[in-house]
Amino acid sequence: MIRITDKSLCCGCTACVNACPVQCIVMRRDREGFDYPVANPDICINCGKCETVCPVLNPRSESAPLAAFAARSEADMEGCSSGGLFPMLAGKFIQEGGVVYGAAFMEDMTVGHVDVTDVDGLERLKGSKYVQSDPYAVFEEVRDLLKDGGHVLFAGTPCQIAGLHDFLGERKEGLITVDIACHGVPAPGLWEKYVSALERRFGGRLRDVSFRDSSKSWRHYGVKFDIQTEDGLYSRHVSNMSDPYMALFLQDMTLRPSCYSCPARKGRSGSDITLGDLWNVSEAAPEFDDDRGTSLVLVNTAVGQRLFESLVKDGLRVLAVDKETAVKRNSGFAADVKIPEKREEFFKGIHSSKDIIGYMNSYVVCKSMVRIIYEKVHTFMSGIKKKIIR
Ligand SMILES: Cc1cc2nc3c(=O)[nH]c(=O)nc-3n(C[C@H](O)[C@H](O)[C@H](O)COP(=O)(O)OP(=O)(O)OC[C@H]3O[C@@H](n4cnc5c(N)ncnc54)[C@H](O)[C@@H]3O)c2cc1C
Structure with a gap:
């Protein structure tokens, strides 16, 4: 038990x-x-x-991908976190008669896994939701669909993919799994508290969130909240470090305890394809370095390779990259992140604080400022390098 x-x-x-x-x-x-x-x-x-069936008690061995690519789906990047690979993969799968499962915001702004059977429905799955998604309701549905000969593409965090594989037992015909690079997931309960506090502060209902609003810059993305008030729909844009929920996520403060020793990253989820952000684009694929968003795609299996090649035939812009260079400075692929010293203290105080937004702000530390400055200097330097090369 x-x-x-x-x-x-x-x-x-x-x-x-x-x-x-x-x-x-x-x-x-x-x-x-x-x-x-x-x-x-x-x-x-x-x-x-x-x-x-527990992926923590029965961890798989690490495995290297078959190939790594920088890629971008020019047609459908809006609302996505990086190069919009996910909607392109999923769209193709649906057009061929499959069902796609992924993480979506529900009406009350909680996050859970849902099924999508038409291309328009993929809008709900687009974009990173920095909250642990609840996949409970769909595992049995996936099993039953596969049993009936259906085709399923399941996308999620590496631990969700590992858990699904373990639940299904021997590999099921018709299943393709796509994991997102992930350095950790924040607490759903904290997110719910934060949503309530935001709604009180702004006097309305939160209708949508983009944690990766790259309308101005992909590298220096912001967070966008859509709040429905009596006077209409109001959009609030802030830089990622000015929003305490996002800042604490980036500081690794609010992650699940298991994320600090993830059992499923580094090829251990058994996924066919892994999607992530190509943060080191200036070094790994300079021709994509225009601050519009580039995905890093790891093709892990022959099944994944066939699907990926079909996208390339359909016109996906792609470049083979060196994996080691590509994953530099990306905690979603590299070693586990460290537990912040104040994590325990932070979580102890979340229930006693009357002003959760102020309380969260008080834990946003200047380490993150250093990170911003580092990224700004890095972007500036790669700009200079490009000018010199030309
Ligand atoms: C919690 C979290 C941490 C991440 N950490 C990193 C990281 O450290 N490094 C990195 O390179 N990339 C990270 N990513 C992934 C990255 O931000 C992009 O989602 C990924 O590159 C795919 O982008 P895309 O443009 O192809 O498509 P998008 O449209 O951005 O991706 C949508 C896909 O993400 C899935 N998804 C979104 N939110 C969740 C969720 N909460 N749980 C499960 N699945 C979800 C959807 O099901 C869908 O499949 C993280 C994502 C999440 C959700």
């Missing part, structure tokens, strides 16, 4: 909840705002299934 005594050993993928034959496991929220499985010993039959 699954019993979580060390929270760093549960990634919250929900494979155990879905696999339990007697439905004795439920997800319960903890004080930090993350969900953990809790088994009822009175119902448990000790079959051990929950443990056999």
Whole structure:
């Protein structure tokens, strides 16, 4: 029976909840705002299934990708975080009769996995939602679709992909998995508190968020909140470091305990394709370095390679890159991020604070300013380098 005594050993993928034959496991929220499985010993039959499908208890070995590419889908980048690869992949899959699963905002601004069967529906999945998504409701749906001979593309964090594979058992015909590069996921409970505080402050309902608003610059993206007030829809743009929720995410303060020792990154999720941001574009693929957003695509399997090649035939702009150069300065691919010294103290105070926005702001530290300055200098220097080369 699954019993979580060390929270760093549960990634919250929900494979155990879905696999339990007697439905004795439920997800319960903890004080930090993350969900953990809790088994009822009175119902448990000790079959051990929950443990056999756990990607933390049964980690895969690291594996290198078959190939790495810089890529951009010029046609459909709006609303995406990097080069818009995801909607292009998913669109192609749907046109060929498949069903796509990915993370979307719900009506109440919580984040969960949903199915999409038409290309227009992909709008909901576009863009990074920096909140742990709840995939619980869809694992069984995916299994049933595959059993009936359907085709499924499932996108999510590496731990969700690993959990889905473990839940499904031996590889299922018709499934393609795409993981996003991920350095960690913030607490849904904290996000919900933050949304309520924002709504109180601005006197309206939060209708949409873009955590990666790159309308002015991809590298120095901002955060955009759409708030519905009695007077109409109001958009609030701020730089990423001026928003405390985003700043604390970038400082790795609000991540799930398991993210600091991720069991599924570095090719361990078993995904066919990995999508990330090519932050080191100036070095890895200078011809893409125009601050409009470039994806780093890791092709991990032959299945992934076939899908990716079909996109290239359809006109995807792509360049083979050296993987080691491409992943430099990207914590989504490199070593696990470190637990910030004040993380425990921060989470202890989130319930007692009357002004959660002010409280969060008080933990935004200048390390992040250093990071901004570093990035600005880096962009400036690569600009100079380009001018000299020309
Ligand atoms: C929590 C989180 C941390 C990340 N950290 C890094 C990082 O350190 N380095 C890096 O290079 N890239 C990171 N990314 C991924 C990156 O920001 C882009 O999402 C990715 O490059 C795909 O971009 P795109 O332009 O192709 O498509 P987009 O349209 O931007 O991507 C949409 C895809 O992301 C999925 N997605 C969005 N939010 C979530 C979520 N909360 N949980 C699961 N899946 C989600 C959707 O299902 C969809 O498949 C992170 C993303 C998230 C959500």
